[in-house]
Amino acid sequence: MKFRVFPIIILIIILFNTSCSLPRVLEKSEKERPNWVYSIDKDHIIVEGVGYTWEEAQDDALKKINERIVNSVAVNVSSETSVSVNETVIDNISRYSQNTELRTNISTDFFNSLRGISLNKAENFYWEKQKHKDRTVKIHYHIMYPFSERELNGLLSEWVKMDRDFTTELDNLEDEVENCDRLSDLKLLHEKAVYLEEIFSGARKTRASLIKTEIEQLIEAVKFEIQSHERGRLILMLHTTDRYLMVNKNADFTSSCAVLQDQKIIENGKALEINYDADxxxxxxxxxxxxxxxxxxxxxGLDFLIPEGENTARFTISEPVRFKRSxxxxxNIRWYIPIRIFTEIPFTVTKVELIVTHESIIDIRKFIVGEEKESYFVAEIEEEFDQKGDFSLQFDVPSGQNGKATLISQLINIFV
Structure with missing residues (x-):
């Protein structure tokens, strides 16, 4: 008697454990679950979307409809074209399911008809609100969506045309890169290469990747190149690995001493002429x-040293000028003019002229006799310099010229 009871107890325990592992239906749209749920139908796509809310469950169902349609096209395309095409479409499915902007656009470009998929076109739907063994409550949304053989063939035709167009676009891209002479256009072509690389696989993906790398190298190598530069005039070009690019007509010019005069495009847009004042x-x-x-x-951006002018000596008065009796x-009056020479170009000082006018900043005009508007002296000298450094330019000036007292003599009588 004991041996007969034991199997019955085991059977009851097994049935009890199995029933406890199944979700419990809290609510449902129909009294009985329709027969089409979890079935297969030739002219329909049947999917189940799951989510914590009605919206999540419906969105999940719509996404699965899209994926099923793409899968249907992928299977047919792979058998009619090549394995690489099948891999491309499957890759797009994966990207589509991730729902990022770029990858969604790629799938949409391939299948324009998918834009029209909505719950309003569903032939049947059924939902259940289930409580799972982990005590979570989820909505299970079942949809029967019409998708006939005719619709599949339409998508196949669309895919073949789109695939042909993208291949043509890839062929044209190589020529566009080769003939491109604008940096802004190179950047647009780079975006197109990235886009095509995402779409294709196999040999065409490799081609798109190589074109993308070539464009990146062209962009990274862009730099200014000096065609010519003389004091006050610079001609600038924009160069990359194997070509010159069109230059912008405007440039920001900054300097602590030079002043921009004008800038203009020359040589059919391939060079920029910049004229500046370096006095x-x-x-x-x-x-x-x-x-x-x-x-x-x-x-x-690039810094440019201002070249010395041809046969131009550059120097300045470095300290206050002094004078005393010779x-x-x-x-006579001995003048001491301290100068600092910045160049090594040999030059000779042959004349020093001093002019004092009524517009002079220093107020020594009161020493001018009568109605004279200016007083000056001219010293004829001959002193040579041929190196950089600090020097003193010295010369004597008579206190009177042409029998007439000058401003210098008046200053000497007062200060010297």
Whole structure:
């Protein structure tokens, strides 16, 4: 008697455990679950969407409809075209399911008809609100969506046309890159190469990747190139690995001494001529300026040393000028002009002229006799310099010229 009871107890325990592992239906849209749920139908797609809310469950169901349609096309395309095409579409399915902007756009480009999928076109639906063994409550949304053989063939035709168009676009991309002469256009072509690389697989994916890498190298190698530079005039070009690019017509010019005069495009847009005034840069050692330009987010900048003018000596008065009576002739005035020479170009000082006008900053005009508007002296000298450094330019000036007292003699009588 005991041996007969034991199997019955085991059977009851097994049935009890099995029933406890199944979700419990809390609510449902119909009294009985329809027969089409979890079935297969030739002219329909049947899916189940799951979510914590009605919206999540419906969205999940719509996404699965899209994936099923893409899968249907992928299977047929792979058998009619090539394995690489099948891999491409499957890759797109994966990207589509991740629901990122770029990857969703790729799937939508391939299958424009998917934009029209909505719950309103569902032929049947059924939902259940279930409580699972982990005590979570989820909505299970079942949809029977019409998808006939005719619709599948339409999508196949669309895919074949789209695939052909993308291949043509890839072929044209190589020519566009080869002939491109604008940095902004190179960036647009780079975006297109990235886009095509995402779409294709196999040999075409490799081609798109190589084109993308070539464009990246062209962009990274862009730099300013000096065609010519003489004091006051710079001709600048934009160069990359194997070509010159079109330059922008405007550049930001900054300098502590030079002043921009004008800039213009020359040589059919391939060169920028910049004219500047460097007259106030003689006192600066290694005077320079900077050029900056922006090309669709790419900032290019370069510093340029201002070259010395041809046969131009550069020097300045470095300290206050001094004068006293000449040790040789007391009637003359010895001038001491301290100068700092910045160049090694040999030059000779042959004349020094001093002019004092009514517009002079220093107020020594009161020593001018009568109605004279200016008083001056001219010293004819001959002193040579041929190296950098600090020097003193010395010369004697008579206190009177042409039998007439000058401003210098008046100053000497007062200060010397």
């Amino acid at each position: 106030f840069c003689y006192s600066e050692d290694k005077a320079s300026f900077r050029i900056n330009q922006n090309y669709s987010g790419t900032n290019l 040790p040789i002739n007391p009637d």
